Amino acid sequence: MDLLQRLKTETRSHHERTEGVLRLMDAHLTPADYRRQLEDFHGLYLPLEARLAGPLSSLEPALELASRWKTPLLEEDLRAMGHDAGSIARLPRAAPLPSLTGLAEALGCAYVLEGSTLGGQLILRHLRRHFGPDAGVGTFAFVRAYGDRVGPMWRAFGAVLTQASQRAASDTFDAAVVQGARDTFDAFAAWMTREHDAPVRL
Ligand code: HEM
Numbered sequence: 124m125d126l127l128q129r130l131k132t133e134t135r136s137h138h139e140r141t142e143g144v145l146r147l148m149d150a151h152l153t154p155a156d157y158r159r160q161l162e163d164f165h166g167l168y169l170p171l172e173a174r175l176a177g178p179l180s181s182l183e184p185a186l187e188l189a190s191r192w193k194t195p196l197l198e199e200d201l202r203a204m205g206h207d208a209g210s211i212a213r214l215p216r217a218a219p220l221p222s223l224t225g226l227a228e229a230l231g232c233a234y235v236l237e238g239s240t241l242g243g244q245l246i247l248r249h250l251r252r253h254f255g256p257d258a259g260v261g262t263f264a265f266v267r268a269y270g271d272r273v274g275p276m277w278r279a280f281g282a283v284l285t286q287a288s289q290r291a292a293s294d295t296f297d298a299a300v301v302q303g304a305r306d307t308f309d310a311f312a313a314w315m316t317r318e319h320d321a322p323v324r325l
Pocket residue numbers: 127130131138141142145147148234235236237238239240241242243245246311
C-alpha cells in the first residue's frame with residue numbers, strides 16, 4: 124500500500140470525527156455561525172501554517188507552498204464579513220499545536236490541510252445554495268480554495284508526498300507521517316469543540 128492510501132485508511136476514523144464537529148453543513152447555519160467557524164479555522168491554520176513553513180521548504184519548488192496557504196483565504200472571507208486587521212489580530216489562536224518535529228510529521232499535517240480542500244467542494248455547493256447570493260457572507264474563498272484546480276493540486280501534493288516517502292524508504296518515516304496526520308485531526312477536533320470565549324467584537 125502506498126503512503127497516500129495508508130494515510131486514507133489509517134486516518135478514516137479521525138476524518139469521520141472531524142466531519143462531525145464542523146457546523147458548516149448545518150441546516151440552520153446563520154451568517155454569524157459561519158463567521159465563527161471561519162474564525163476558528165483561522166485560529167488553527169495561522170499557527171499551523173507558520174509551523175509548517177520551515178520543514179516543508181525542503182520540498183520546494185515542487186510543493187508550490189506559496190499557492191497552498193489557506194490563511195490569506197480565511198482573512199479574505201473574514202474581511203468580507205466585517206473584520207479588519209485589528210479584529211483579525213485579536214482572534215484566539217489554537218494551542219497546544221501538534222509538535223510536527225520534522226519533515227514527516229509536517230507532511231502528515233499538510234496531508235490533512237490539503238485533503239480538506241476535497242470535502243470543500245461539496246461544502247461550497249451546499250453553502251452557495253444555503254445562503255443564496257445576498258447573505259453578505261463573502262465569496263467562500265477558503266472553502267473554494269483552489270476551485271477547479273482542486274484535483275490537480277491534490278495530485279501534485281500526493282506526488283510530492285510519495286517521492287518524499289520513497290526517498291526516505293523507511294517505515295519509521297511513513298509511520299511519522301501518519302502520526303502527524305492523526306495529531307492534526309485531533310488538534311482540529313479539540314480546538315473546534317473547546318469551550319468558546321465571548322466572540323471578538325468587530
Ligand atoms: C463537513 C465536513 C467535511 C466533509 C463533508 C468532508 C468530505 C470529504 C470528501 C467528500 C472527501 C473526498 C473523498 C474522496 O474523494 O475520496 C474528503 C477527503 C478528505 N478530507 Fe474531508 N470533509 C469534511 C471535513 C474535513 C476536514 C475539516 C478536514 C481536515 C481538517 C478534512 C480532511 C480530509 C482529508 C485529509 C481528505 C483526503 C482523504 C484521502 O483521500 O486520503 N475533511 N472529505
